[in-house]
Amino acid sequence: MSNHAPVRETDVLEHQALAMIRTLLGSLIALAAIAYASDLFSRLGLAIYTEQYLAVVLGSSLALVFLKPRANLTRRRIDALVAVIAFIAGCYLAIQYPVLVEHQLDMPPAALVLSGLFFVLVLEGLRRVVGITLVLVVLGFLAFALLGHHLSGPLQTRQVELDRLLVYVGIDTNGMLGLTLSVAATIVIGFVLFGQLLLRSGGADFFNDLALALMGRSRGGSGKIATIASALFGSISGVVVSNIVATGVVTIRMMKQGGFKPETAAAIETVASTGGQIMPPVMGAVAFLMAEFLQISYAEVVLAALVPALLYYAALFIQVDLEAAKEEIKKIDPALIPPQKQVLSQGWIFVIPFAAVIGALFFFNMRPETAALWGALGALIVGITRGYKGKRMHLRELRDALAETGHSIVDIIMIGAAAGFIIGILNVTGLGFGLTYALVQLGNGNLFLLLLISAAVCIVLGMGMPTVGVYLLLAVLVAPSLVQVGVEPIAAHLFIFYMGMMSMITPPIAIGAFFAASIAKADPIKTAFTAMRLGWTAYIVPFLFVTTPALLLIGDPLSITVAVASALLGVWAISVAFVGYFGQRLVIGGRLAFALAGGLLLFPMSSGDIGLTLLLRATALLIVVSLVLVGRSTRQRLAAQTK
Template sequence: MSQDPTQIDVPLASPAVRLTEKTLGALLALVALAWAADAYRMVGMMFLAEQFLAVVLGLALAAVFVRYPFRRDRPRRTLPWYDAVLAALGLATGLYVAWSYPTIIEMFFDLPIDGLICSWILFVLCIEGLRRAVGMPLVVIVLVFTAYALVGHLVPGALQTRQVQINRMILYLGMDTSGLFGLVMLVGVTIVIPFIFFGQLLFNSGGSAFFNDLSLALMGRFRGGAAKISVTASSLFGSISGIVVSNILATGVITIPLMKKAGFSARQAAAIEATASTGGQLMPPVMGAVAFLMADFLQVPYTEIVIAALVPSLLYYVAIFIQADLEAAKLGIKRVPEAQIPRLRTVLRKGWFFVLPFAALVYSLFWLNDAPELAALYACVTVLVLGLVAGYDGERMKPGKIWECVVATGINSLDILMIAAAAGFIMGILQTTGLGFALTLFLVKLGAGSILALLVIAALLCIVLGMGMPTLGVYVLLAVLIAPSLVEVGISPLAAHMFILYLGMMSMITPPVAIAAFFAASLAGAEPMRTGFTAMRFGWTAYIVPFLFVFSPALLLQGGASIATMVAVASAVAGVWIVSAGMIGYFMRPLGPVSRAGFIIGGACLLVPAEIGAWAAWTDFGGLVLSVVVVVFEYMTTRRLRGPEQAASGTRG
């Protein structure tokens, strides 16, 4: 069974500190889960969503200052008086805002003194809580936007903003639904927290052990099976977890040693795990809960997001899978030893029913059209019953584990809530100053009327802005900064948001700040920077495919199930396969420089979308011809070279 990716205890903290932390975490989770279940309305309690969010934020701030010390590199041993004061202040402010919110909003334009004081307190505490829970990158971005909002009216040119008075801006950020208590916080609390709870229940009921064993049983008998196990397990777990580091820890502690033992270098093992774990958040049906936020941003059904993500995620994992297979062939790495591979029939017999929570989730979302939070609760109930009644391999979940799951859910949502608060501040600043509109026009002019030039600029900005930030924060930041400029030049909103999601996610494996690659490297004992560059090679499709589906809506399945769609998908899969072989330098044997170039050029031509221009049909045809030529050449050459070897082997026999 894999290691718990959501360890919440702080061994060096005193019992009182740990008890306080767990109590706050449990209260946070229970309040959010009760809202998702509509429990308040059922008992006759009616209040605004902003009042509910204020309570959750107050609990989150209190928990952050209890859990995280002032110095992030030092463990929490005791609770200093100043952290106790900050925790109490955060909780008290959240509760006061929840109680007084209707009055504050009614007097909003008169700058009510209590609303202004509470807004300043929440702004400062959220910034410090963000620094402690997540780190400095997003803090710097928020402070830069805040500072620009105050001086932007003095900036000449396209990026000039309207003048705002600081107290009025802070009140707007702290109380308006376009600021702190806006869409991102609402989605984070009502949707993300139930899915975190689902992941906790799945892990503690034995579900994650089942999926790990299933991956081992399915892939262990194939060449380079250890790497394929990593790819399969990480895609399954990552879709639910939503946190790259948790995904690496949950699967990597098993798969990285397995890959190293099979013959992969520490660098290759870490890179494969990092790339596969990063892609888990691009995998339907859950997509690390980012899909639900995207659906709210675009005001489209969640099912449309999932359908659009199918082909791009397929291409991503096809490339990793093929490269892992060819890398294993190149290095002569065989299958996993038989003794370590469970029988598929045995694994299914012990845990087949863990597919039912996902079936309940998909049925609720796609057929009943339930809200995502309600669907998550149905899945939670399903996995809870299965864990208590059956468990995996005869190990049933103990009732006490349910409480641990509740506590862990609250604690593990702290960084997401702090990111949601930061995103609310940024969105509020963009709206109140007009900077969002100015930035959109600036990027469009910078692209000089060329969609391709704008996409390249946007891609670089996505990777740079995403460095050092968790998934949800990456997407929200890019959705408000970059996506509007792409939509402005005629790119469909869905393609624009999928574009920024993919390129933003690549910051996880792109040096110099490749969080996923560096974390996997530490587990594997590999050199971090080289691991990052190797991970970029394995995840190369995520740098290219977003450009493809912008020009070819068929890759997002937007044109329906037509012949053109099937041709586009087949051409893309073939192109990914051919290019991957060229990048590894191995097909049926090691490739020489000419054959390798032929594979890369032929595959790249197959990837060119037909919609990009009339000339693209000739590119596809030329790519197909060149690919067939190099594949047939390598096949015939390999057969010719193996003939004498087999004959010699027969003579010796």
């Protein structure tokens, strides 16, 4: 027995040391981001390249990936050695970057070694955080870059030697240290820090209480509470799974106690949390990335995303309400519902962090990462000075927020660096143009077919990845082909964003649905399919706003008003058909009639044939009115019979 005691004590010490190092690395990433966003380096008289900052963040993130606890002692120590190498390589690249980039075309040995080392480390880090799929995608592009010059046709590439290719993707600003890693290491980190501080300052409790106060007394109140709370939380957090875990432990239990089936409760949480990514104004930081890609203002992105988000949550609310009526879900115990006045009086101060972000963006025209920093400062001040319900933030929580920010961003940093490899390969080989042309040709000039193909690609590539990472990848691979055939650039980017996001609830991966199912102790496959039904608008509406830009608030006021009103009514009708309840349970004929009316209302508006559009809308309205009148008459007759 005594012979084993020292081993156990050594293991404990190693685990403690590992936890401390991980905390330091996570905090280093967050503090570096704060220094960069606040222009601290220039204020101190230090002129540094953005790429030097990115190299430090990448090296630290790689070290965090490899410094995860392992039971096997040998593998743990090998990982520790690799983590040290990654961190030193990041620091060395940061220090030597000005020299290396100046002599990049001469391919100095240091540039080749560093590029090759980072290529291997990033791919292994990527495999550990999101699985093998994206690694195979990157390796597939690498193979194509080396062999593509042997092909003929649109996918033929320029011949590039392996050493030249590695140096380009590793050192050049069009590669690993390019746009995708830059937005992940600046904008995304800033908003993750903002979210962490906001939640630790009492924001999460305030959001839950606000949702409870607003919806607790309504039919299916527990489901509506989950929808509001998860939407608010998800818009800030930017990470679907962490949102599901953070809010689901409360909301899913509440819904099950209220009478929702476990699969339904888990599905509601999944769809609400996933939709937080498309909820303006923050949109999980994707709005800022989209503005960067499209070179438009943040306000334009938010306005365009407003109606699709409204349709998404309208469908979820309608289905939750009808499901509650259909299954006779009981209301929340009034004793558990806090008074609205009390909640608002204790939590109104949380307006300050959001006002700081919006004011910095719109009135002072600050960079998104700097605006996020002001929001984080506002959340910190609120948490330390007041908090929520008298619970104030302690300095220990500030330390935890910094560390957790670094830990939370690692997955996206790996994806951003890998997407940089793909961008570099596309640029240096000319494959980017050929891939866009091939995808357009595959669509055979048919926009709907091209959209279907693109949607499938988005869902498959997005499986298992954080939403921000999904968008970064798809903005490079899929969006250009849609723009090429005449789709509005903002519509193309929102399309890929929606479709990539839905990988969270689409089987076979459906990682968001599976996490929620584990909390609800529900069948994961049933949960995923229920979530697909509740979130059906996210599969349909992107096709609509591509063909009907009025849904993105593009066009004249009359067209926008008609399009939005028709879409809302169509979403209501199809949601009724899905649930199968309208005052009473519907037979199959009634459900089909509602589905037909909804489909006609959602049919894309054609500027070339106004007469057809008006005919479809009029027919749909006639069907809806008839269904409402028949339903009312039936309920009155049944009520009379029971008297």
